[in-house]
Each structure stands twice: as C-alpha cells, then as structure tokens.
Amino acid sequence: MQLVQPIDTLCSGSYFLPMTTYAESLTRAHERFLSGLFPGDDCLLAPEALVPFSADASQERAMPWAVVRPETREQVEELLRWADTERLPVYGRARGTGRVGNAVPTCGGVVVSMLKMDAIIDIDENDFVAVTQPGIITAALQAKCAEKNLFYPPDPASVRISSVGGNIATCAGGLKAVKYGVTRDWVLGLEAVLPGGDVLRAGGRSHKDVVGLDLIRLFVGSNGKLGLMTEVTVKLIPMPETSASVLVGFGDLRSSLQGAGAVFRAGVLPAACEFMDKVTLEAVRRGGEAIPIAPSAEAALLFRVDGTEQGVAAEVRQLTSALSPLRPVSVEIGRGADEERIWDVRRGISPAAFRIRPNKVSEDISVPRSMVPDAVEGAHAIGKKHGLTVLCFGHLGDGNIHVNIMHDGDVEADVLAAHRAKDDIFRLAMTLGGTISGEHGTGLTKASFVPEQLSPLQMNLMDSIKKVFDPHNIMNPGKGW
Amino acid sequence: MQLVQPIDTLCSGSYFLPMTTYAESLTRAHERFLSGLFPGDDCLLAPEALVPFSADASQERAMPWAVVRPETREQVEELLRWADTERLPVYGRARGTGRVGNAVPTCGGVVVSMLKMDAIIDIDENDFVAVTQPGIITAALQAKCAEKNLFYPPDPASVRISSVGGNIATCAGGLKAVKYGVTRDWVLGLEAVLPGGDVLRAGGRSHKDVVGLDLIRLFVGSNGKLGLMTEVTVKLIPMPETSASVLVGFGDLRSSLQGAGAVFRAGVLPAACEFMDKVTLEAVRRGGEAIPIAPSAEAALLFRVDGTEQGVAAEVRQLTSALSPLRPVSVEIGRGADEERIWDVRRGISPAAFRIRPNKVSEDISVPRSMVPDAVEGAHAIGKKHGLTVLCFGHLGDGNIHVNIMHDGDVEADVLAAHRAKDDIFRLAMTLGGTISGEHGTGLTKASFVPEQLSPLQMNLMDSIKKVFDPHNIMNPGKGW
Structure with a gap:
C-alpha cells in the first residue's frame, strides 16, 4: 500500500519550481545516444535490468527509462549536457541505502549509477585529506585511511554499505556526530558536473578557505538536486589512540534520558551516545543471545569515548561516576574485542525490530x-x-x-x-x-511535511537557488526539500 | 597611498552582478526617514560623526551617508524594506575588526552598526546551545558560557574585540580551528533580515537537521552580502577539563615546519598548533622581556592540547616525544598561569612586528x-x-x-x-x-585577485545566488567574492 503523493502530481511541480515539461519517454535517438556514450552494460535499457534501480531502501518505487554507469567525468559532462537540452529527468544514485526515496526516479528519466566511479585518488598523510571518487564505500575509505593511522569520522549506520558520495549528497550523520559533527563538517572540496555539462570545482586541500560563498556546503545535503559529484576531497584527522565503550542499563526511561545530560555536564564529550528504550531492548532480547544489560533494565545508554589510553580511562571514570546518581541497574565497560561485542547490541536493533x-x-x-x-x-x-x-x-x-x-x-x-x-x-x-x-532527508516519504517545517520564504529561496544550478529542473525532480 | 581599485569602479559593478544605479546621496526625505526610524543618536548624519564608520582594520576608507544603530529586528526589517525600494547601498558593520575592508561603505549609503543588538538571549546547558544577538563580543559570550562549564570554541585572534555576528559574517577561523573547526561548524540556526524586509529563519536548536538546502552555511562567510543577521544559535560542547601548552624552539626552519606533521602522525590532534619564524622571534625578542625560547632558536612551534588531566598529560608526553627526533633547542611546558605566559609570546607578535x-x-x-x-x-x-x-x-x-x-x-x-x-x-x-x-576574506584589498582563484563558473553561480537574496545589489556592494 502506497501512501505517498501519486507520482504524476510529484512530477508536475507540485512541490517544486518551474513546471517543466519533460519528455514522456526515451526516443530511439535517445537510446542510441545513451548506448553510444555508455558502451556495453554501462547502459541498461531492458525493463528487467532497470528494476533494481527503481527503488531504494525506502521501498518506494518508480521505473526509470534507462540506467547508465559512467566511468569518467567526461561521460557525466556529456550526459548532463544532453539531458539538459532534451529535458530529461536525471537521478543520481549510489548504493540506494537512502530511506526516504531520494534515489527513486519518480518522473522516469535516466538513473546515473555512480558506483563505477569508486577510485580512491589519494590519501595524503601530510595534507590530512583523502581525495576520492564518490562511489567508494565509506567504510572502505575509512579502512584505507586507518592503514595510514588517519581517521575519517562520519559514520552513518549504513557506513559499510553506503558511499562517500551518497553520504555527502544526503549530509549523512551517524553515531559519532555528537563529537565529530556530520558529513558537512568534513568536506573540503568537490568537483561536480552541473546540468548543461559545466564542471564546478570548489575548495581543495586547504583546511581553511573563505573566498566566496560556500558552494561546497550548498552541495552537501542537496540530494542530487544541483548536479552530480565526480570527485570529493575530505578532511582527515589523526586516528585516536584507543577507545572504550560503556553500556548502561537503567530501571526507568527518564533516568536513562537524563544520563546524556549528566555525562555532558560532567565535562565528557563522548564520541557516541546512543539510547535504547524498553521495547527496543525487548526486541533485541528476543533474539535469545545473552546481552550485557541487566534484565531489569527498561532503557539503556551506550557510550563510546576515544582518545589517549590515559584520557579514555579518565573519561570512563568520569562518565560512570556522572551516571551513578541516576542509579543504573547495570554498567558494562568494553575495551578491545569486548567493546565490539557491546556494540553488537546496537547493531542488532534494526533486524531485531522485526521480531515485534x-x-x-x-x-x-x-x-x-x-x-x-x-x-x-x-x-x-x-x-x-x-x-x-x-x-x-x-x-x-x-x-x-x-x-x-x-x-x-x-x-x-x-x-x-x-x-x-x-x-x-x-x-x-x-x-x-x-x-x-x-x-x-525528506525525499518522497516526507515531502508533504516540508511545508510545515520550512517557511514559504525558505522554500522560495531554495527553489530559486536550485534554478541557478538547474534551470530546467532535470536533477532529481519530484522530491521535497 | 591607496592601491586598491578606485571606488567609482567598485560601485559600478566591475566585480559584480547587475549594474545597479544607486542613489548618489541621501535626500532630505531619506534623512527624515532614517531619523524617524532611529531616534536620537541611533541615527548619525553629521560628517564628523560618520568618520569612525568609514574605515575598518584594513585602513581602507570611504564615507557613508548615514549610520544607523538598530535596537530591534523590526527596525532592521523597516530599514531593508526602505533601502531596497530606494536603491541605497547598505553596509552591515559590527566591531570593524576585519582586515580586508568588508565593512567599508565603498559606495556610500547607510552603515548599519549592529552593536546595540548585543543581548545574549539564552545559554542552555541542556540543549548545549547559545542564542544571541549578533553584536555580542565573542569572548564575552565565551565567558558567559564558561560560567556554565560550556565551551564555544571559535577563537579568531580578535576574539576579545570582535563580535559573534562579525565572526559568522566572515566565517572566522582562529587558533583552535585545527581541532574544533571554524565558525561555520558551530552555527545551528540564524534569523536574518533580507533586502526587501523579509525575515529568514533557518535552523534552530536541533543539533542535526537535513531538511532543505543549507541556507545557514550560505550566510556564514557571506560578509553581509545576503542580508543582516539579527539572531544566531550556536552549538556548545562541554568545557574541556584542562589544557597544557608546549612552546618548542628549533635550530632551523625546516625542522620546525616538520614538527606539526610529526605531532599529527603521532596521533595527537592539538587544540592549537602555531608557528613563528626567525624574524617573528626577533621582533618579539626586541621587546626586551625574556621569552621562554632558547636564544639559538630560529623558529618555534606553540601547541595547546586540551581534555582530561590524564589525557592532557599523555598528549604532552606523546607530543614532545614526537618532536624529539627533530632536535628542538628548547621545550617549555606551560600549565595553569604558566600556560598563559607562554601564549603571551604569540599574542605579542602583532604589536612586535612594528619593531621591524x-x-x-x-x-x-x-x-x-x-x-x-x-x-x-x-x-x-x-x-x-x-x-x-x-x-x-x-x-x-x-x-x-x-x-x-x-x-x-x-x-x-x-x-x-x-x-x-x-x-x-x-x-x-x-x-x-x-x-x-x-x-x-577578500573584501576590498584582495578583490582583484578573486578572479585568479575562482573560476568564472564559480563567480557566476555566486553572483546568481546573491541575486536571489538581493536582486538590487544593495547589500555590501563593491567587494570581491
């Protein structure tokens, strides 16, 4: 059962900008152009081949007319020059892990899978930057950085299956945002192809740069509505020496929720501060494996702290002592392999929920x-x-x-x-x-709520800014701001 | 001797957007309007009263036609509605500490001093935010936050004399950016009046928000070219428990410059990592006071680390040991009052330079x-x-x-x-x-270099985005991107 706005309304500009009259399907000439630009199986046209690209993790669904898989920036330039002239909707896509339908080709058109552009171009331990194509899986980039003792902190829950480009397009958050900020805070530079085929290069390897308006942050979180990124430069920091995690059970909900504030007020800035309510714990417990939380716990908090050995030990002490007035019913401290065992509880939540x-x-x-x-x-x-x-x-x-x-x-x-x-x-x-x-983000599933949160002025400004980049509204049309 | 572009060229749109035909001076009716809207000495019209508002720390200079000092957002709304209709240039101004002339009223018009809007509205130790008017001095906000054990990290060298609003308008950096990022990374929300008088409210007290394009970051660093901020919400973190500083002298330049990399590679992310070359040290030494750097030092590094007592002690050890292969000629570790004595060396540089x-x-x-x-x-x-x-x-x-x-x-x-x-x-x-x-920033003094750094595409995008906010180019005209 489908409860989002019918797709024909979405494409006629009800949430959006200028009504654009798109082509209604691909012509033979269009298909020839795409097959020519993207040889072999880099261009998919057969309906059965298109199906996997019709949906994302939102489970919303709309069939594209074609899927292409660029291997070079030049192909993307050529594609967006053509699509802009032909008024064809273009949907950038990486790993399709988004939960709101931003990768769903609501108005048909061409899906551009960026997964073949997944090369790491450079990880520089002197400049403290990584330069990469957008299709690389975030955890893979992090692992390569770790080999050089470098740390790229953004870690959405999807970190092992989502891409750096997708993370930037959505301004992914994650577990460590409480200490390290969100994806937006880590992008130093980008190269993106705009509708019409122009290549925008903004920022670079300098860690500070205040020349001009912040086009980089405008791209971060723009969900493929302004253009397609082909290369990004992200900031790295030294890998923290170590970390420790603390899983704390509470007898009641309010105490657990007061726990975060107590820890912050004690001066500890944890690298992660996660919460689980009673039903979440029940769902996890139904898996049958023993979890390191007292059975009487009705809520739990899971903290990670990182830094030097001595600093981490001190923060664990401060953290547990800050929580003790809230009378936790269990406190489990994890170091090394034990630390990851504690996190298995958190990682198990999403699948466990289906036990309910x-x-x-x-x-x-x-x-x-x-x-x-x-x-x-x-x-x-x-x-x-x-x-x-x-x-x-x-x-x-x-x-x-x-x-x-x-x-x-x-x-x-x-x-x-x-x-x-x-x-x-x-x-x-x-x-x-x-x-x-x-x-x-808002994509399809929350689009109708955007006007309740954003003012007409905000939406007008966003529409007008989009128009600067994408005058014919070919980039990811039919989605909410 | 004035070496920047002549002002008449700057105002006719040579760096900019649509040629706007501004009024050439204020009419009697304009003056009456301003005196009515800004009673008493909140409206300055006499040339001798305007002089202090003609320049900033760049020492560039141009006379405004009027200076107004709003006390409420409503006055700013009324002002920008009127100025937009009358095509009068508007120059926002806070403490005038900018070094590139961004606060200089190059095309005449009205200077809007935001210093009377300097109230701290809230410092919330539960939400970990400060809500403030823009005119507050940054160090004053930090001191108020510190009373609640909260930390607002951005610290441009001007922190004791510049304002939060000015820092946001310029995306101020500072000493602690290496660990904590720049001003952009700390703004959660803002209220700004746009040309025409509309009030834009974006973001708020939520630490994460991905709905819509990032209008907040677009404002940060826009140097008064998009509108005038009347309220901002910034993120706070727990105040680190303690800090320590290490001042290290080196016998040669290269070793000192390799020092930063050595420290980072050892896994230490310092809260500050400052450098001084030989001439800088000579200038400071000419002051006659003993400085805690060996006389044989030809360059020096100054680090600050912060965190828990134990973590700081460990990082000081790691840091000094990472530097020892570079054979420093002196290592001075400062804690408590001694720490600030070390920083006096750094703080003394700007005045000391004039001894050369x-x-x-x-x-x-x-x-x-x-x-x-x-x-x-x-x-x-x-x-x-x-x-x-x-x-x-x-x-x-x-x-x-x-x-x-x-x-x-x-x-x-x-x-x-x-x-x-x-x-x-x-x-x-x-x-x-x-x-x-x-x-x-670039303002007046670097404006002519902007086209060498930014591409025509970048500048066109910035011009077009500015036009979305400010179609008649009344906000801070005549400056570089």
Whole structure:
C-alpha cells in the first residue's frame, strides 16, 4: 500500500519550481545516444535490468527509462549536457541505502549509477585529506585511511554499505556526530558536473578557505538536486589512540534520558551516545543471545569515548561516576574485542525490530536535547493512541531519535495507523522545536511535511537557488526539500 | 597611498552582478526617514560623526551617508524594506575588526552598526546551545558560557574585540580551528533580515537537521552580502577539563615546519598548533622581556592540547616525544598561569612586528599542509626579492600562514614594493594549491585577485545566488567574492 503523493502530481511541480515539461519517454535517438556514450552494460535499457534501480531502501518505487554507469567525468559532462537540452529527468544514485526515496526516479528519466566511479585518488598523510571518487564505500575509505593511522569520522549506520558520495549528497550523520559533527563538517572540496555539462570545482586541500560563498556546503545535503559529484576531497584527522565503550542499563526511561545530560555536564564529550528504550531492548532480547544489560533494565545508554589510553580511562571514570546518581541497574565497560561485542547490541536493533512486527515505518526526528524525554514519551503515547508498538533508539547525544513504528504491512488498517502515527510524530517533533529529519532527508516519504517545517520564504529561496544550478529542473525532480 | 581599485569602479559593478544605479546621496526625505526610524543618536548624519564608520582594520576608507544603530529586528526589517525600494547601498558593520575592508561603505549609503543588538538571549546547558544577538563580543559570550562549564570554541585572534555576528559574517577561523573547526561548524540556526524586509529563519536548536538546502552555511562567510543577521544559535560542547601548552624552539626552519606533521602522525590532534619564524622571534625578542625560547632558536612551534588531566598529560608526553627526533633547542611546558605566559609570546607578535618597520601588509594565505614549508620559504624569498622583511607566523596546523610584509608607509617605493610582494605571495599560494584567504576574506584589498582563484563558473553561480537574496545589489556592494 502506497501512501505517498501519486507520482504524476510529484512530477508536475507540485512541490517544486518551474513546471517543466519533460519528455514522456526515451526516443530511439535517445537510446542510441545513451548506448553510444555508455558502451556495453554501462547502459541498461531492458525493463528487467532497470528494476533494481527503481527503488531504494525506502521501498518506494518508480521505473526509470534507462540506467547508465559512467566511468569518467567526461561521460557525466556529456550526459548532463544532453539531458539538459532534451529535458530529461536525471537521478543520481549510489548504493540506494537512502530511506526516504531520494534515489527513486519518480518522473522516469535516466538513473546515473555512480558506483563505477569508486577510485580512491589519494590519501595524503601530510595534507590530512583523502581525495576520492564518490562511489567508494565509506567504510572502505575509512579502512584505507586507518592503514595510514588517519581517521575519517562520519559514520552513518549504513557506513559499510553506503558511499562517500551518497553520504555527502544526503549530509549523512551517524553515531559519532555528537563529537565529530556530520558529513558537512568534513568536506573540503568537490568537483561536480552541473546540468548543461559545466564542471564546478570548489575548495581543495586547504583546511581553511573563505573566498566566496560556500558552494561546497550548498552541495552537501542537496540530494542530487544541483548536479552530480565526480570527485570529493575530505578532511582527515589523526586516528585516536584507543577507545572504550560503556553500556548502561537503567530501571526507568527518564533516568536513562537524563544520563546524556549528566555525562555532558560532567565535562565528557563522548564520541557516541546512543539510547535504547524498553521495547527496543525487548526486541533485541528476543533474539535469545545473552546481552550485557541487566534484565531489569527498561532503557539503556551506550557510550563510546576515544582518545589517549590515559584520557579514555579518565573519561570512563568520569562518565560512570556522572551516571551513578541516576542509579543504573547495570554498567558494562568494553575495551578491545569486548567493546565490539557491546556494540553488537546496537547493531542488532534494526533486524531485531522485526521480531515485534513484520513491517516498520522508520523515522529520524531530531529535537533540541532537552526535549528528548518529551519526544520519546510523546512517540510512545502516539504509538499507544494508534494501537501500534513504537521503538525509540538512536543518537541521544544529538537529540536525533530513530522512531520505528512497527506494524503489519498486509493489514490495511495497520498501515494506515502507522502512517497516521508517523504524521503525529513529525508534528510532535516540530512542536518541540525540532525537525522532521536529522539524517534521512525528506525525499518522497516526507515531502508533504516540508511545508510545515520550512517557511514559504525558505522554500522560495531554495527553489530559486536550485534554478541557478538547474534551470530546467532535470536533477532529481519530484522530491521535497 | 591607496592601491586598491578606485571606488567609482567598485560601485559600478566591475566585480559584480547587475549594474545597479544607486542613489548618489541621501535626500532630505531619506534623512527624515532614517531619523524617524532611529531616534536620537541611533541615527548619525553629521560628517564628523560618520568618520569612525568609514574605515575598518584594513585602513581602507570611504564615507557613508548615514549610520544607523538598530535596537530591534523590526527596525532592521523597516530599514531593508526602505533601502531596497530606494536603491541605497547598505553596509552591515559590527566591531570593524576585519582586515580586508568588508565593512567599508565603498559606495556610500547607510552603515548599519549592529552593536546595540548585543543581548545574549539564552545559554542552555541542556540543549548545549547559545542564542544571541549578533553584536555580542565573542569572548564575552565565551565567558558567559564558561560560567556554565560550556565551551564555544571559535577563537579568531580578535576574539576579545570582535563580535559573534562579525565572526559568522566572515566565517572566522582562529587558533583552535585545527581541532574544533571554524565558525561555520558551530552555527545551528540564524534569523536574518533580507533586502526587501523579509525575515529568514533557518535552523534552530536541533543539533542535526537535513531538511532543505543549507541556507545557514550560505550566510556564514557571506560578509553581509545576503542580508543582516539579527539572531544566531550556536552549538556548545562541554568545557574541556584542562589544557597544557608546549612552546618548542628549533635550530632551523625546516625542522620546525616538520614538527606539526610529526605531532599529527603521532596521533595527537592539538587544540592549537602555531608557528613563528626567525624574524617573528626577533621582533618579539626586541621587546626586551625574556621569552621562554632558547636564544639559538630560529623558529618555534606553540601547541595547546586540551581534555582530561590524564589525557592532557599523555598528549604532552606523546607530543614532545614526537618532536624529539627533530632536535628542538628548547621545550617549555606551560600549565595553569604558566600556560598563559607562554601564549603571551604569540599574542605579542602583532604589536612586535612594528619593531621591524612602521607599517605592514598583513595577509593570511592558506595552503595544503604539506605545502607550508614551500609557502614560508617562498614568502621569505619574495620579501628578499622586493627588499622587504617578511614575517611568517600563525596557524601551521591548518596550513593557514599569516604573512606580514613590513615596510615604511611614508616611502612610496616601499609601499609599492610591499604591494608587489603581496601580489607575489597570493600567486604563490594559488600555485601551491592554496587560497588567497584562509580567514580574512577578500573584501576590498584582495578583490582583484578573486578572479585568479575562482573560476568564472564559480563567480557566476555566486553572483546568481546573491541575486536571489538581493536582486538590487544593495547589500555590501563593491567587494570581491
């Protein structure tokens, strides 16, 4: 059951800019052009070959007319020159792990898979930068950096399956954002092809540069709406010497939610500060494996601290002592291999959720930190109101809570209830001074809520800025801001 | 002697956008409007009262037609509605500490001093944000945050005399950027009045938000060219428990320049990593006070590390041991009061430079870190070629080197040589893959070099984006990107 706006409305500019009259399908000449520019299986036209490119992790779906896989920037230039002239929608795509449908070719057109442009060009231990093509998997880049004792901190939960380019296009957040910031804070330079085929190069290897408006940050998080990145330069720092993690069980929800503040107020800035509510713990426990949290725990916090051996030891002491007035029911400290065992609990949440119900609507509201208790309790109450189980977990340190609304996708009433609950949760986030998305973006699934969060002025400015880059609105049309 | 582009060229759009035909002066009706909107001495019209607002730290100068001092956002709205209709240039101004003339009212018009809007609205130890009006002095905000054990890291050298709004308008960098990033990385939300009087509100207290294009970062570093900020929300972190500083003298330049890399490669990310060359040390020594650097030192590095007591102690050990293969001639470790005594050496540089010659051209190129030795040696060679003494010091950790070209402003040949040396240094920075400005911006004094660094495409995009916000080009016209 599909509850987002019908696709024909999306493509006629209801969320958007100038009504663009797109071509309605590819002509034979179009197909010849694409096959010529992208030889062999770098150009897919057969419907069965296109299917894998019709959806992303949102499970929204729309068929593209063609998929191309550039191997060089020159091909991308040629493609965007042609597509702009021909008024064909273009959908950049990397690993398709996005949760809101930003990679779904809502208006048909050409999907451009960037996965063949995945070369690491340079990892420089003197300049403290990595220069890479966008298709590289983020964890693969991190591993290569680690060989040189260099650290690229951004780590969305998808880090092992998503790409650096996709992370930049979405301004991916992740577990370590509480200490290290989000993807936006790590991009020093980029090369991108714009509609019409011009190549924009902005920034570079200098760690500081204030010449001109910040075109780099404008690209970060623009979700393929301004152009297609072909090369990026990211900042690196020295790899922290070590880390330790602390998994703390609490007898009640409020105490756990107060825990983050207690730790921050004690002067500790953890590299990660994750939260799990009661239902989340239950889901994980149903897997049958013993987890290092007391059975009486109704909520848990998971911290990571990093730095020097001595610094980490000191921060673990400060952190546990800051939490002790909140009377935790269990405290498990993990170092080395034990540390990763603790994180298995966190990593297990997403699959475990399906032990509750077969389907979920997964949202990622973010609120001011002090509002997290109201957000979590509010989300639970909304679940109750709609007769559904709601799991809350995630990046407590950022106020960025993942809310999973569990339901049965085969039961229409359940699906409707889940979507109504989602709507209520978005409104709750906005009422609390927060945002409908801390990480995932809006794409298709949240597009209709954007006008509730952004003012008409903001949206007009964004539309006009997009028009500067993409006057014919060929780049990722039919999505929310 | 004035060597920047004549002002009449600057205002006719040579660097810019649409030629705008501005009013040539204020009419009586204009003056009445301004006096009515800004009662008493919040509106200055008498030439002698305007003089202090004609220049900034660049020592460039142009007389405004009026100066107004808003106390409320509503006054700013009314002002920008009127100025847009009347096609009057508007120059936002805070403390006037900018070094490139961005606050100089090149085309006349109205200077808007934001210093009366200096209230701290909230410092929230739960949300970890400060909400403030733009006119507050940065160090004053930091001191108020420190009372709650909260830390706002951006610290340009001007931190005690410049404002948060000015820092955001210029994307100020500073000493701690190597660990904590620049001002851009700390802005969560802003309220700004646009030409025409609309109020843009973007972001807020949420630490993560990916809805829409990044209008916040577009404002950061836009130097008053898009609108006037009336309120900002910045991110805070827990105050580090302690810090220590290490001042290290080296017998030769190359060893000192290799020191930063050695420290980073040892896994230490210092909170500051400053460099001083031989002439800089000589200038400081001429002050007569003993400085804690061996007399045989021909260059020095100054590090600060921060964190827990134990972590700081460990990092000091790691740092000094990483430097020992470079055979430093002196190592002075400062803790507590001694730490600030060490920093007096760094703080003394700017005044000490005038012991070499009475005038300086002060530039702030930034290059990839590995290029710093070439940049410093190249700057010295350029000084020699032009018969002038060049001091290099500054943010080695960022590759952001302050180059002071010392000369005698009363000797025309000296002034010309200094400006030729400056031109050579900019070209050197660009040749090394760097930027003509890591911190100061381009404003008036570097405007003519912007087209050598930015591509026509970049400048066209910036011009078009500016036009979205400011179609009549009334905001800070006549400056470089």
